[in-house]
Amino acid sequence: MSVFDGFKFRKVSSPIHRLDPRVKFLYVCVTFTVAILFIQLIPLLLLFLIQLPMILAARVQREWMRSMKGSAFFAALIFVMNALSLYFYGSFDSVFSVIERSLAVTVRFLVLIASFSVFFLTTSPDHLGLALEQSGIPYDVCFAFTTAVRFVPVLAEEAQTIIDAQRARGLELEKGNFMSRVRKYIPILIPLIVSAIRRSLELAEAMESRAWGANPKRTSLYVLKIGRGDYYLLAASILMLAVSLYVWFYVPIPSLS
Amino acid sequence: MEIIKTENLTYTYPIGEKPAFSNVSITINKGEFVLLTGPSGCGKTTLCRCFNGLIPHFYNGTLEGKITVAGMDVTEHPIHEFAQHVGLVFQNPENQLFALSVEKDVAFALENLGLPREEIRRRVDWALEVTGITDLKDRAPYELSGGQQQRVAIASVLAMKPDVIVLDEPTSFLDPLSAKKIFDVIGGLNRELGITIILVEHRLDLAARYADRIIVMDEGKIILDGKPREVFSSEEARLVGVGIPRATRLYQILKGMGLDLGGVPITSEEASKMVREALTRRAPSKNPLGRREAGTQVLPAGKVGSKNVIEVEDVYYTYPNGVEALRGVSLKIREGEFVAIMGQNGAGKTTLVKHFNGLLKPTRGRVLIDGVETRGVSVARLARKVGFVFQNPDHQLFCETVEKEVAFALKNFGFDEETTRKRVDWALNILDLTEYRDVSPFMLSGGERKRVALASVLAWDPEVLILDEPTIGQDYRQKERLMNFIMQLNAQGKTVIIVTHDVEFVAECKPRVILMAEGKILADGDPHKVLTDLNLLERASLTPPEASQILEELKDVGVDGEAIDVYEVSRLIMERFKSGSGVENP
Numbered sequence: 087m088s089v090f091d092g093f094k095f096r097k098v099s100s101p102i103h104r105l106d107p108r109v110k111f112l113y114v115c116v117t118f119t120v121a122i123l124f125i126q127l128i129p130l131l132l133l134f135l136i137q138l139p140m141i142l143a144a145r146v147q148r149e150w151m152r153s154m155k156g157s158a159f160f161a162a163l164i165f166v167m168n169a170l171s172l173y174f175y176g177s178f179d180s181v182f183s184v185i186e187r188s189l190a191v192t193v194r195f196l197v198l199i200a201s202f203s204v205f206f207l208t209t210s211p212d213h214l215g216l217a218l219e220q221s222g223i224p225y226d227v228c229f230a231f232t233t234a235v236r237f238v239p240v241l242a243e244e245a246q247t248i249i250d251a252q253r254a255r256g257l258e259l260e261k262g263n264f265m266s267r268v269r270k271y272i273p274i275l276i277p278l279i280v281s282a283i284r285r286s287l288e289l290a291e292a293m294e295s296r297a298w299g300a301n302p303k304r305t306s307l308y309v310l311k312i313g314r315g316d317y318y319l320l321a322a323s324i325l326m327l328a329v330s331l332y333v334w335f336y337v338p339i340p341s342l343s
Numbered sequence: 344m345e346i347i348k349t350e351n352l353t354y355t356y357p358i359g360e361k362p363a364f365s366n367v368s369i370t371i372n373k374g375e376f377v378l379l380t381g382p383s384g385c386g387k388t389t390l391c392r393c394f395n396g397l398i399p400h401f402y403n404g405t406l407e408g409k410i411t412v413a414g415m416d417v418t419e420h421p422i423h424e425f426a427q428h429v430g431l432v433f434q435n436p437e438n439q440l441f442a443l444s445v446e447k448d449v450a451f452a453l454e455n456l457g458l459p460r461e462e463i464r465r466r467v468d469w470a471l472e473v474t475g476i477t478d479l480k481d482r483a484p485y486e487l488s489g490g491q492q493q494r495v496a497i498a499s500v501l502a503m504k505p506d507v508i509v510l511d512e513p514t515s516f517l518d519p520l521s522a523k524k525i526f527d528v529i530g531g532l533n534r535e536l537g538i539t540i541i542l543v544e545h546r547l548d549l550a551a552r553y554a555d556r557i558i559v560m561d562e563g564k565i566i567l568d569g570k571p572r573e574v575f576s577s578e579e580a581r582l583v584g585v586g587i588p589r590a591t592r593l594y595q596i597l598k599g600m601g602l603d604l605g606g607v608p609i610t611s612e613e614a615s616k617m618v619r620e621a622l623t624r625r626a627p628s629k630n631p632l633g634r635r636e637a638g639t640q641v642l643p644a645g646k647v648g649s650k651n652v653i654e655v656e657d658v659y660y661t662y663p664n665g666v667e668a669l670r671g672v673s674l675k676i677r678e679g680e681f682v683a684i685m686g687q688n689g690a691g692k693t694t695l696v697k698h699f700n701g702l703l704k705p706t707r708g709r710v711l712i713d714g715v716e717t718r719g720v721s722v723a724r725l726a727r728k729v730g731f732v733f734q735n736p737d738h739q740l741f742c743e744t745v746e747k748e749v750a751f752a753l754k755n756f757g758f759d760e761e762t763t764r765k766r767v768d769w770a771l772n773i774l775d776l777t778e779y780r781d782v783s784p785f786m787l788s789g790g791e792r793k794r795v796a797l798a799s800v801l802a803w804d805p806e807v808l809i810l811d812e813p814t815i816g817q818d819y820r821q822k823e824r825l826m827n828f829i830m831q832l833n834a835q836g837k838t839v840i841i842v843t844h845d846v847e848f849v850a851e852c853k854p855r856v857i858l859m860a861e862g863k864i865l866a867d868g869d870p871h872k873v874l875t876d877l878n879l880l881e882r883a884s885l886t887p888p889e890a891s892q893i894l895e896e897l898k899d900v901g902v903d904g905e906a907i908d909v910y911e912v913s914r915l916i917m918e919r920f921k922s923g924s925g926v927e928n929p
Contacts, residue, residue, distance in 0.1 A: 097481075212443040229441070236443055239485055244738070250702050251739040253722045254731040255799065256755030273751070276741035280785065284737070285438050291392075292439035294401050295431040296499065300423035301457030307450040307464065 092153020093206040101315055102144035102208045107217040109316045109323075110205055116323040117201040120330045126339045127190040129330075134193055136326075137200045146207040153203040157196065165192040186342050211235040213310075220310055233289070241282065248277050346506055346539055347371040347394060347429075352408035354389060354398055363389040364563035366408070373506065376533045376540045376553055378571070381560035382584055383818045384788050387543050390560070391509050393417060394541070395425040413506055426452065430500025432510040434816075436492035440484040440499075445476065448484065449499045456503070470502040473536075474528055488688060490521025497528060507539040508532065514546060515816050518687045518844040519886040526550055545818050548588045548847065548889050551575070552610045559585055572607040586819030589847070589889035590614035593909040600917055611889050615896030618916055622900055648678035651711075652728075652807055652838050653699055658708035660694055660862075668694040670862040671708075678806075681833045682840045683849045683870075686859035687884035692842045695859070696809050699840070701725040713806075727756060730805030734812040736796035740784040745776060748784050749799045756803055770802040774828075790821045807838040814845045826852055850874055850888035850907040858883050871905040 097103075102110075117133065124130055141150045168188035178184045215232035219225060252273045253259070259270050312320075333339070353365040364386035371377055379387050392398040396417050399406040410417045413428040433439050442448040449470050453463040471477045474494045484492055493513050500508055510529065514522035530553040532538045544550045551557070557574040559567035561583045567574050574580055575591040590608040594617075597604060604621055608614035653676040660669040668691045676682055684692045697703040698710045701722045710717045712725055733739060742748040749770050753763040771777045774794045779787060784795050793813075800808070810829070814822050830852065833839045843849060849856060849870060856873040858866040860883045866873045873879060875891045887895070890912045894902065902919045906912040 097483075210443060212447060215443075232443060233441055236441065236484070240437060247733065247735075248738045250697065251731075251733040253702060254700055254726050254733070255739065255752040256723045256726055256803075258721065258723050258755070273739075273741045277738055280741075281737055288433065288435060288438035289441070291397060291401065292431075292433060293441070294397060294422045295395055295426055296452035297423040297426035297455040297503065300426070300455050303457050305454050305457050305460055305463060307447060307454060307460065307467065309460070 092149055092151075092156055092203050094149075095210050096146055096149055096207050097210070098145050098208075100144045100146075100208070102140060102204070103210075104313070104315065105208075105319060106310050106312055106316045107209045107213045108221065108310070109312070109319050110209060111217070113319055113323045114201050114205045116327050118198065120326060121194050121197045123330055123334055124339070125187070125190055125194075127186050127193065127342060128339060129333065130190050130193040130197060134197050134200065137197065137204065141200075141204055144204065144208045146204070149207055150200070150203055153199060154196070157199045161192050161196055164195050165189065168192070183341070216306065216308055216310055219306060225304055237285075241278075244281060245274070245278055248274050248281075251277075344373045345370050346373045346413060347541075348409075348411050349393070350409040352390075352393065352406070352410050354393065354404060354406045356389075356402065356404045359404070362563055364560070367565055368408075369558065369565065369568065371507075371539060371541065373539055374533070374537045376530075376555045377542070378547070378550055378554035378557045379541060379543045379560065380545065380547065380557065380585055381566075382820055383790055383816075385560040386563040387560050388511055391431065391511050391541065391543060394507065394509050395429040395431055396420065396422040397431075423455070426505075427456070427503050428506050430503055430505040430508045432493070432496045432500060432508065432513050434512045434515055436489050436496055436516065437484075439496050440492060443483050444480070445482055445484065445487075445495050445498075446471070446480040448495055449480075449502050451499060452503050466502045466504070470498040473501060473532070474498040488521065489516045490518070490524060493517065493521075493525055494528060497525075497532075501532065501538075505538070507541065509541045509543075511543045512545065512816075513542075514544070514549075518884055519549070519846055520687070520884045522546060523549055523886065526553060529553065545586055547575075547586050548590075551588050559583065571609050575609060576607045584818070584820035584823075586822075589909050590893065593890070593893065593913055596909060596913040597916065600913065602917065602920065611892040612896065615893045618893075618897055618902070619900055622902075622919070646679050646836060650678045650713075651675045652678050652713055654711040654714075655695075655698065656709050656711070658695075658698065658705040658710060660691075660698070660703060661706045662694075668862055669698075669705075672859075672862070672864055673708075674857060674864065674867060676807075676838065676840065678838055679833070679836050680838055681829075681852070681854040682838075682857060683852070683854040684840065684842045684857045684859060685844060685846075685849065685883065685885060686865075687844060690859040690883065691862040692859055693811060694862075696731070696811065696840060696842055699725075699807065699809060700729040700731050702731075723755065726752075726805070727803065728805055729807040729809065730800040730803065731809045732797050732800045732811065732813070734815060736784075736789075736792040739796055739799070740792060743783055744781050745771070745784050745787075745795050745798075746780045748795055749802050752799060752803055758803070766802045766804070770798040774798040774801070789816060790818075793817070793821075807840065808832065809840045809842070811842045812844075813841055814843060814848050822848060844885065846874065846885055846888050850890065853907070858885075860884075871907055874907050875905065 120133055121130065141147055165188050168191045169184055172178060172184045172187055176184065211232055215228045218228045218231060257270060257273055348370045350368050352367040353362050355362045367390060381387055392402065393410055394412055398404065399418060400422050406418065412425055440448050441451060446467060449467045450463050453466055471480055474497055476491065476494050476498060479487065479491060484495060514525050517525065526549055529540055529542065533540045542550060551571050554571050557569065557571050558565055559574060559580060566583065567577060567579055575587045580587055588609050590611050590613060593614055594604050594608055602621065604617040606617060608617050655672055655674045658669055658672045661667045672695060684695065686692050694703065698705060699712065701717045701720060704718050712728060717725060740748055742751060746767055749767045750763050753766055771780060774797060776794055776798055784792055787795065813825055817825065829839055853870050855868065856870045857864055858873055858879060865883055866879050874888055877887060880887055888907045890909045891907050894906050894912050894915065902915050904915045906915055
């Protein structure tokens with residue numbers, strides 16, 4: 087399983103999945119802003135903890151853990167790089183505060199990943215497309231977006247089949263120096279491109295046959311409706327932003343060291 | 344009342360040198376079920392594209408003659424106006440679904456038309472109901488089987504409430520059971536809703552029973568047009584290689600042997616009913632009927648050696664995404680054997696054969712090729728022994744010329760130039776491709792591309808040849824050629840393994856059959872045993888061959904034995920006649 091599974095939509099029936107993607111996106115933006123606002127460990131840790139109930143409510147903890155595990159390496163890297171540079175070039179008086187600051191930066195990174203992961207795990211591409219559509223973006227663009235999402239798994243599978251077919255004809259991708267290895271991808275790229283072109287033609291044909299562009303005023307089967315849950319999340323987001331700003335302006339944040 | 348009318352219609356593609364079809368004049372009436380058939384490349388798909396204006400509006404090219412659909416001149420109205428009258432369903436289910444849920448896909452056309460939301464909702468629910476996929480409405484298309492996807496495609500054109508639905512080989516990627524379900528759905532639309540159906544098909548055994556009328560095309564011309572019984576019993580149909588139903592074929596064979604059933608059957612039920620009637624009608628005759636012996640197909644059988652080329656020992660395989668595709672598979676394949684691995688899509692057939700050339704290594708258990716365990720051996724080394732021809736030739740063709748394509752693997756395996764040249768010549772020759780040596784593989788037809796792919800594997804003369812779904816998208820003639828070719832290779836001592844769900848093809852080749860379902864082997868043995876066991880077949884989502892269906896209905900009147908093709912059935916029937924005793928209670 088790859089890190090990407092931590093960002094791939096998972097169909098679960100949960101209150102978080104039912105939320106309006108626009109409100110969810112706003113929530114992610116607020117989380118981002120707050121995370122950027124603070125550099126101290128305590129508020130960032132709090133922010134990280136706030137994400138947890140949402141993940142549990144969405145019942146995607148396993149997938150979410152995957153995105154966390156996947157980013158563990160980068161998190162460690164960020165921690166080490168920060169610690170080293172702050173220690174040698176920073177103006178901190180103790181090693182402990184260097185560690186605290188480096189940890190804070192690392193947690194900030196994790197907060198960003200965590201909220202992004204929750205958003206993508208709980209928002210179906212269909213809903214996302216719909217949100218784009220109802221935000222006034224031209225339908226052609228939204229359609230291109232959802233179609234791209236729809237065909238990612240199909241093309242990935244096709245690429246694997248092509249690789250298998252060529253390996254079965256004795257192509258050894260892992261052998262040789264860099265240049266010859268690059269050249270070895272030609273037998274894979276050409277069939278993939280040819281097939282993608284053929285596929286797009288067939289898609290266009292099917293679209294035309296289903297009255298594409300018949301009416302400049304297209305209806306949409308679904309309408310996004312702001313529900314009660316959305317108001318709660320909206321209120322929570324605004325409250326979070328307000329509290330953060332208040333704290334940022336008026337409350338001195340205690341340091342652990 | 345006519346719904347589609349063409350007069351001297353001729354069309355040439357922008358890049359075509361000669362017309363794809365010429366002087367086509369047909370009238371299709373409201374409520375008809377028309378079966379359009381003919382060999383690959385005969386122009387049937389092109390003709391279908393005219394019915395909703397894809398030609399000339401989407402494809403350009405030159406269209407001559409007259410065509411009106413639902414009273415509108417096709418050249419004068421845009422495609423989307425025809426979309427509401429003529430729904431097109433295409434061959435590949437994958438490339439005609441756009442949305443990320445079934446419901447949204449079915450709504451797609453209605454949304455484009457800008458219908459009111461309540462109306463869309465009503466029609467979507469209705470279309471889902473009629474095609475029997477209401478319970479799939481929230482699923483994503485890529486989670487569905489091919490058969491389910493194709494039903495979504497039908498529902499999505501049905502939602503527009505068209506007068507005509509045109510289906511271009513909608514079942515070529517499907518297993519027999521899913522194909523039958525599709526035909527049932529289409530038949531229902533025609534019968535209950537009065538929708539005109541134009542179905543392009545090669546699988547006439549299953550489709551013929553629904554049709555009121557059959558149109559046969561060849562080389563861009565309509566050569567036959569009439570009632571199924573007339574068309575199938577005509578000499579021309581046989582000559583152009585239309586895959587006439589096996590029931591009709593049985594009638595012809597019996598007639599050749601001196602037994603006239605008195606009518607032309609087109610389904611297995613009809614055939615067995617007629618044979619049954621003939622048995623009761625005819626007094627036992629003293630002089631044997633047979634003017635000549637049944638035209639038995641003499642199949643060259645390969646010599647099976649004693650060495651095991653492939654040994655699979657309790658193999659489990661789990662894909663990285665967690666799907667358990669093989670669950671304890673054990674089998675042995677001996678040198679020179681001819682084996683068919685059968686089962687529905689997702690049964691684990693392809694996963695299993697990918698273990699034979701090391702593309703996959705078992706999660707548990709082991710696979711031995713020529714006594715060598717595959718773990719730790721490179722695909723390139725195993726591929727030298729085990730050649731694998733993939734289902735879709737477009738997944739491997741990439742060179743500028745056919746010659747280079749065939750030489751590609753030989754270069755990878757490090758053959759010297761002299762040998763490479765000889766091998767290429769040999770492979771091109773036996774697959775009848777020598778004239779295309781310097782042509783780009785992309786310029787060839789589908790059937791020819793398939794042959795190039797086969798040649799490119801055969802060139803290095805592997806001991807074992809694996810063919811993954813070799814019959815998909817092939818017409819009757821091409822299948823017959825393929826069968827002869829495979830039998831010939833096997834007779835020369837090559838071990839041949841085919842992966843397929845084409846029951847009729849297997850019934851005619853008669854290889855050893857390994858039946859799979861849910862990652863396990865259900866049965867392994869003689870096709871006469873495996874393909875007639877209804878219980879097993881049902882578990883593997885396959886249908887018995889037409890011939891054994893006919894036989895099954897005749898068991899109680901004393902026609903008994905094992906038969907999976909029409910020649911065998913005809914022989915049993917004749918024996919029953921010769922045995923003399925009449926039938927007391929039919």
